[in-house]
Amino acid sequence: MPVVLSLNIASKTTEVDYAQKGATAIDKRPVDGPLEVRPPGPKKGAGSGIQGDVIADWNHHGGDYQAVYGYAREDLDFWQGELGVELHNGQFGENLTTQGIDHTHALIGERWRVGTALLEVSAARVPCRTFAGFLGQRGWVKRFTQVARPGAYFRVIEAGLIAPGDEITVVHRPEHDVTVEVFFRAITTEAELLPRLLAAGDSVPPEVVELVHKRTVIELDS
Template sequence: MPVVLSLNIAQQTVPVDYAREGATGIDKRPVDGPLEVRAPGAKGSAGSGVAGDAIADVMSHGGDYQAVYAYAREDLDWWQSELGLDLRNGRFGENLTTQGIDQTHARIGERWRVGTALLEVTAPRIPCRTFAGFLGLKGWVKRFTQVARPGAYFRVLEAGAIAPGDEITVVHRPEHDVTVEMFFRAVLTEPALLPRLLEAGDSVPPEVVDLVHRRTMIELDF
């Protein structure tokens, strides 16, 4: 049975020299919960969808389409073996550490009932210098990109409460085949796939839809 192993938040941002904003909320720690999750509002003017979770760079993180970030314990275990690091739950900055469910091959628009909340898969996590700086690993962005186990972002369709131990149930799976992994590759390594993302409809973040249209116009100009 797929479950939430750990519910993780950053109760405050921490000053660092490797983040663009000079601070970060990536260091998320397990809490007992339950905590409310809700749609926080548009990116740039809102933070996390998880109550009490601090975000420093609201231009790049948070907002409705990145309200909740989840990462699989199975993938943390794989990285732990590869890196020789102790990767506790929350170490990748995830709000939900899950067990028993595949996020890499989840489809954009897939809906999960978690606790009393209804979440929808919207995007993969795109690695950044803050992520690399937090882990203290040179070449981390490139390595994370090559492996393509990015975890998934969600928007909140129905607000509710989530706690460690809550069951995860997939209640809807779209007919298209636009997965988290395909989205990740389209944005970072295989731009020819970008038009395919539109098959997922309004589950795709608006800024990514804009990226697809801009790239299409550039190609038409040539």
């Protein structure tokens, strides 16, 4: 049965020289919980959807469509073998480290009941130089992108409480075929896939919808 292995937050930012803002909160650490999960509001200033979780770069992280970040322990174990280093729960900056559920092939708009909260898959995580600097891995952004196990962002449909050990139940799967992997490849390496994302409707972040429309206009004008 799918479960939350750990609930991870950063209670403060850390000053570093590899982050665009000069500080990061990527180093999430497991906590006992339960913690409240709620919609934080629009991006750029809203912060995390997890009670007590800190965000350093509000321009690129947080907000309703990136309220919660989840990553599978199975994918962490894959990278642990690839990199030859131990990876603790939360080391990829995820709020939820899960076991027994696939993030990569989850559908945008898919809804998971986690604890008493209802979460909706809304986006894929896109790697950045802060992620690479934190892990200390050269060429990490390219490598992470090529493998395409990005983990999933969620928006909060119903606020609630989440704790380690909570069961995860998929309560809704939309009829389209836009998976987290398709979303990730469209945003990173296969721009021709971008129009497909619109099939996921309101579950797609507004800035991504805007990107699709801009690309369409450019193609029509070229």
